Amino acid sequence: MRLFRRVTALSAALAVAAALGPAAHAAGAGAPKKVRTIVSLTFDDGDSTHPAVARMLEKYGMRGTFYVNTDTVGGEEKLTRRGLAAIAKAGHEIGGHTLTHVRLTELARGEQEPQICDDRRKLVSWGYRPVTLAYPFGAVDSDAMAVARRCGYDAARGVGGLREWSCPTCPGAESFRPKNRYDIRTPGSVREDTLLRHMRQQVLNAERTGGLLPLVFHRVCDDCGLYSVTPRRLNDFLGWLKDRRSRGTVVKPLKDAIGARHRPLPPADDPATAQG
Template sequence: MTLVALAVAAPVVPARAAGLPAKATTIVSLTFDDGDATHTAAARALERRGMRGTFYVNTESVGREGKLTRRALAALARVGHEIGGHTLTHVRLDELTRDEQRTQICDDRRTLVRWGYRPATLAYPFGAVDADAKAVVRECGYDAARTVGGLRHGGCPACPAAETPRPKDRYAVRTPSSVREDTLVRQMKQQVLNTEKSGGGLLPLVFHRVCDDCGLYSVSPKVLNEFLDWLAARETRGTVVRPLRDALNARYRPLPAG
């Protein structure tokens, strides 16, 4: 066999089940925490650009004032957004006993399953996690979990730009700090560019409310739209947007008995 023939016969890396283009090296996951009612509009902004996101909800607050209703949540899932767990009542898991953690994590997931979802990933409220919480998240059937922090942002210039495509710790997937009302579009773009420059990888971004002047942990629709327009145009450079579940190839596992 000649060298040319060898080159032609080189194995082609198959596109992943999630449908990633073969050249994709940077995956951005847009994650939205707390089941805020403004996430319906945020999801539409993603859909207009062919993107799907991840929405982490606290099942005990679904349907409450200012939160997504069950119907709104179902509408998100129907068009392909990921629905993930965020504990029953949004507690700091590292301050709970293991039994309390089990209730917060497993019962929340059980409710999501009863509602018809197949939750594969969880986000820790406040990004607060310890070894016990990770173990319980796994025990409750989640295949991966997202923290907050650990990647490069203003407060940690020396942190890595991106999470590795196969995170060292699937139960503590890292992110930059949460997007806040004072976060500039330029800073979000820079995080994507840093990921591309560092050779690619996974960049999960953390959003909360999507509205104008509605708290520290919010982003205005204008800022989000501007960022999404820019991000959509990066696809030609191999940068794609995927729900975290797809980016991590996270599987749905049944709930433990009881």
């Protein structure tokens, strides 16, 4: 009797599988693998091209991180307040980048503090909740990291430290829980001579081990400087990157990739962060 029941159950299961046929197989084949790699697309300097960049990402169902120097907003070839608001409204992350894009390592700690803290205060006064910072030029020292933390940032992104042509032995990806949250590693900035195959290779390098791959972009336009990428090249890269989802690679803003949390601003009259 027990054997009869087992045979009957097996027959029923085979009948269901036969009825579903190719559709069931296709559904299983199309299911994305478990996430192993997160790519964070970050865009520095609050450039006037960034609203169009945000829309390009949205076309592929992606959201990025846009780092802004608040004292330059509204300036020549820079984001306007309206453009910045549109980017944020669409679900992209807005982060700090200092007031005026200074090289922090050339400043005394007391000069770093207003650049980082007042920039974040202004973003908060505009209605944003910045939780990550990008150091201009990727220039960071122990003072800058300490100030970033004191100013309420939960993490900060540098430039460099991951594998590229100038560092072939560097790791291909950062950890999902970076060892140093205040100097998150990246490959070098994408430049006008960075080819599509180079960007793809950085993703493939990260996929070998899994982990976090923050990519650093600046301007997105044709023939507009060393630290730029053409819209066509970025669009081609995004189309290729979208297809990597089936291999466990997804795109997220940096704050979501590392689980950065909002921390309160220090008091404006705090002697440690007061502008001198």
